[in-house]
Amino acid sequence: MAEDKLSCKVLFFAAAAEAVGEREQTITVGIGSTVADVFDHFASMHTALTSLQQTCAFAIDEKLVHIDTEVTDGCTMAVLPPVSGG
Known part of the structure; x- marks a missing residue:
């Protein structure tokens, strides 16, 4: 993995799991990314x-x-x- 990236497992529960269509995904994001950044990434794909x-x-x-x-x-x-x- 590049030094400027990190990996994060994201668990979705209840209505969030229904919206995404699965209960967990792993995402690679830039260092300094926040919970909001991760959430926004998934929200852009699952409105x-x-x-x-x-x-x-x-x-x-x-x-x-x-x-x-x-x-x-x-x-x-x-x-x-x-x-x-x-």
Whole structure:
């Protein structure tokens, strides 16, 4: 992998998984990329994700993070839409 790139596994849950059509993908992005950058990449290919951005929570390596948090090489990012049930 080039020194200016990193790899990140992205997990999609609930409505996000439905929008993308799968539960996980691995992405290569530039160093300094944020959760928002990764989300925007997938939203550009799966427009149904766009409406979820304002209501989703995001996690990196099982810790909730802000959308402006930088992703790191080898991390696992989760896209967590709100869910309901009983």
